[in-house]
Amino acid sequence: MDETASASSQVPADVGALDHLPGWHPGEQLRRTDKAVTIAGRWHGHDVVAKQLTSSERHWVKRFTHEVSSYRAFTDAPPPWPVPRLHHAGRQVLIIERLPGKSPHTDRYPPRLPGRIVTGMIDALTGFAAWQPPPGPLSMPATDWPARIRRYAAAGDLPDDVQQPLLEAVTSAPLVFGHGDPLASNALDGAGQPLVFVDYEFAGMYPPGADLALLGLWLGRHDPGAEQRCAQIAAASGSLSRYQAMRVLWLAREQRLYQDLFDTVDDRKHRQWLDDQAVDAIAVLCLAVGCR
Template identity: 65%
Template sequence: MQVTPSVPDRPLAGDDVFEHLPGFQLGERLRATDKAVTVAGRWRGEEVVAKQLTSTDRHWVKRFAHEVTAYQVFAASPPPWRTPRLHYAAQRLLVIQRLPGAPPHTDRYPPRLPEATVTGMIDALAAFAAWQPPAGPLRKPATDLPARIRRYTAAGDLPVDDQHTLVAAVTAAPAQFGHGDPLPSNALSTGNDPLIFIDFEFVGFYPGGADLALLGLWLGRHDPAAEQRCAQTAAAAGHLHSYRAMRVLWVAREQRLYHGLFDTAGDHRQWLGVQATAAIAAFRETARA
């Protein structure tokens, strides 16, 4: 069932609430955010996960529709990693197959993770980057990065002197399919099978190394060696310059997200400030090379 990419703000309809889905047996709540609630359950004799979009913000409505589209593309043209099967979708509700495994961690900036877990996440992102989706919505840029750079620069989040070189770096870099949100909480690990990423709201084409730059930022808060591995992996693939450009953008985004949020002591905000300075210096180094 195709989901309309954008709909007017409105209350949740009956087919947008998992409690109203005929035959759905509600299980444990898996996650709740300010935009969605995710629960486990059973439907038509199978273990499933149901995700209900609670936000009426047009951005999240569009992202939700994009995720459903991704499941449909994966079903028609399976990628080389395991993906949940889509069972049902309405404009703000989807039901997917529940795959085995658990997230390596649920914190945005997790403590140091086992080396095997870090390797599994890097390998999973390499599989994304190597896949060529069919012509259609997943072959498009996931976001307008030049526009984001101009917006961040105008807001004072990026140095004016770096605007043009950042735009050049992200537009000239070879584009790769990417996950776009490789949080440890968006991964599943069984300890036996290869680690996989789920939650596909942001999949699409990105400059090479973009996923690694984001993963390295999140892991590097408590494990700088993990960030170094991500950078080395990007460099080995020939994407160090775009990796560093994307790290500048990701750090700026995190600073915007954390401004006045989650961090009353200010320690994390200070760490992000240090990372921003270092990221810009590293980017300028490769830009001059």
């Protein structure tokens, strides 16, 4: 969902910062959201993508800064998968290498994707979880999970009796590296090459199964079999209870998002689907671990 942000949260795109960068030659605009615009171009003879932050909201400024830090960390300690080379970073502008391939889809909840795409996304996420990042921004918890659980419960987004099972699930195993935002629009599928993810603004340490639970949620709207595959992978790795807990938390977040945007996203069918999924996810968690 790329809803337009309020005027108060918008700042002029840092066009001047790009236009006056020696060696920069703009090409086509690839995508515009409520927080940023991405533009293809050339940088000193290299194919690149420039990302301009267009929101002044504290949250997105922080995420943009984290993304820059992520690419710098990848430079210092390259992971075992392709990541874009960082060419330039400014206050509102990020220029990275343009990797081959294109996004499988741009919808948050895409229609049923080809099986090889789903497999590629799952493989990429399991690869993330197997990697140990170096000390620094990528080795830090992505958020304070116990605090988030308490905040959601206090706001009425979670039943009181699931607080303790959720807390136990997200703290019962060491955190693993995760992408944190495995949207189809954040993936690149190139012919004859493994699918890769880009946009590391939410990258960090997560409970095991968190990435898979989020991918399963987004793909499962139109492809329940994809969600089942994600759950099976989590079960095979011994992370099913964390997967189930994170599915409850991700659904609570999606419900909050759609509640906030209900006036602009009048999709009652999807909101009902989210509500039904949340009820089922809580029931599954309680059946597995017990809720008091």
